[in-house]
Amino acid sequence: MLTVPPYDVLRRRSSEKWSGLAPGVIGATVAELDFELAPPIAAVLHEAVARGDLGYTPGVSPRLRDAFTGFAARRLGWRVDPDRLTLVPEVLIGLVELCRVLAPGGKVGFATAGYPPFLEQLPVAGFDVRHLPLRADGSFDLARLTVELRGGLRVLILASPHNPTGRVLPRAELESIAELCAEYDAWVLADEIHAPLVLPGAEFVPWLEVSEAARERGFALTSASKAFNLAGLKAALLVTASDRAQDVVRRLPFTADQVGLLGVLAAEVAYADGDPWLDALLGQLDRNRTLIGERLPAGITWSPPQATYLGWLDCAGLDLAPDPAGFFLARAKVALGPGSDYDPAGRERVRLNFGTGPELLGEILDRMTRACRS
Numbered sequence: 134m135l136t137v138p139p140y141d142v143l144r145r146r147s148s149e150k151w152s153g154l155a156p157g158v159i160g161a162t163v164a165e166l167d168f169e170l171a172p173p174i175a176a177v178l179h180e181a182v183a184r185g186d187l188g189y190t191p192g193v194s195p196r197l198r199d200a201f202t203g204f205a206a207r208r209l210g211w212r213v214d215p216d217r218l219t220l221v222p223e224v225l226i227g228l229v230e231l232c233r234v235l236a237p238g239g240k241v242g243f244a245t246a247g248y249p250p251f252l253e254q255l256p257v258a259g260f261d262v263r264h265l266p267l268r269a270d271g272s273f274d275l276a277r278l279t280v281e282l283r284g285g286l287r288v289l290i291l292a293s294p295h296n297p298t299g300r301v302l303p304r305a306e307l308e309s310i311a312e313l314c315a316e317y318d319a320w321v322l323a324d325e326i327h328a329p330l331v332l333p334g335a336e337f338v339p340w341l342e343v344s345e346a347a348r349e350r351g352f353a354l355t356s357a358s359k360a361f362n363l364a365g366l367k368a369a370l371l372v373t374a375s376d377r378a379q380d381v382v383r384r385l386p387f388t389a390d391q392v393g394l395l396g397v398l399a400a401e402v403a404y405a406d407g408d409p410w411l412d413a414l415l416g417q418l419d420r421n422r423t424l425i426g427e428r429l430p431a432g433i434t435w436s437p438p439q440a441t442y443l444g445w446l447d448c449a450g451l452d453l454a455p456d457p458a459g460f461f462l463a464r465a466k467v468a469l470g471p472g473s474d475y476d477p478a479g480r481e482r483v484r485l486n487f488g489t490g491p492e493l494l495g496e497i498l499d500r501m502t503r504a505c506r507s
Contacts, residue, residue: 134413137167137490158466159497166362167489171410177402178395189390190397193218197397200404209328211339219371219382220392224326224354225250227371228290229258234384235320236287243290246297246476271300271436275309282317289314294327297445297475297484299438301335307343315346323353327441329360332419335439341374348374357403360411368396418442421487421494430502442488448481455480464504467497
């Protein structure tokens, strides 16, 4: 059911992952999938173009409400109030604008390693950015969070599942985070864009299902973009579960016509009719995860991710710092994400996107192995 175009076809893609690469290089950086679109999504996009349906988005349609609330209940165990859905152009923009309302010029924190735009865009937006380094086992450092809250942290951005480690935060950890933030009157913005990509063996807990404290002072932001490879269509959802949080949403500067209509149409179909394709994707990602564990080059270690299609690889055993990604680009012709993009202290790390077919993933691992042996 899932197919990956041949390498020469992938190289003709104009998106960030595949553009700008030197001849012969395999892209495994940006979080884009190589698989062809789910057929129902491709069909609705072709139909929209054929009828010239490329105008402004009118708002959250009844179809999108029904599709997303059904998807959330069916796949995530999440009871979403359909009247508390707000369209935003993308998750990151929603996070930044929420921070502007909740903590203008104030302290905003997130776990590191973290999503690179958090490190790049939040300081430019004028916030006092606080890094919360993860513990050695990848878990959230509650003691460090307490220190930052006492120091005036106003907003915690919580990537759940976490990017780049792929860890799924357990309920007890989420409950502790919610209690601490409530104690210090801080808000939590849960970036749950990878929630549909939880792999076998783990269970995702939506932030707004964690506790009353989480619902009262929390927001969830999500999109079909990562699970269904729709990032370029610019449509995401902001979800609340309390009157207090909904009052904050009313102060945001968004209007529906800032959201891509094609993104909304694609999301409607993805949430309503995308289950078979998504199930096939999760099965392939699980097999890819196993393949990496079997063929990871000697000297590289990892904790297999519980979610996402991203591997956070530790190259410390190869002595390639400060630029293991540069080594693999030059010696293996494989483009990986530099660890320092995700964490200033991550110079011995690389991020591997394994959202591709087993043949191409096998070639990536073979090239990396040959480069290490040489």
